[in-house]
Amino acid sequence: MSLKETINEDMKSAMRSKDAALLGTIRLLQAAIKQKEVDERIQLDDPAIISIIEKMLKQRNDSIEAFKKAERIDLVSKEEFEVSVLKGYMPQQM
Secondary structure (H helix, E strand, C coil): CCHHHHHHHHHHHHHHCCCHHHHHHHHHHHHHHHHHHHHHCCCCCHHHHHHHHHHHHHHHHHHHHHHHHCCCHHHHHHHHHHHHHHHCCCCCCC
8 A cells, every 4th residue: 555545544443433633734734735746747766755744853953953942832732743644654674
């Protein structure tokens, strides 16, 4: 199963279980993938999707640092949850 199909299936199961936080994160990922596909008029393969996830992880980590400096613990925990979800789609390191 491709990475895009896995993300789709995870979104369906998040909808069924009514997990709003997980569903929101998966929808953000799908929106980023769809945007890239529409902009470049291509179908993304797994390595291209992984690069999008890496970019999103970097954004989240930068946000976590900024929120920690601003002492916004509520936003830090939200971003950390999104990081944990996105890391689930990354290939395992050797």
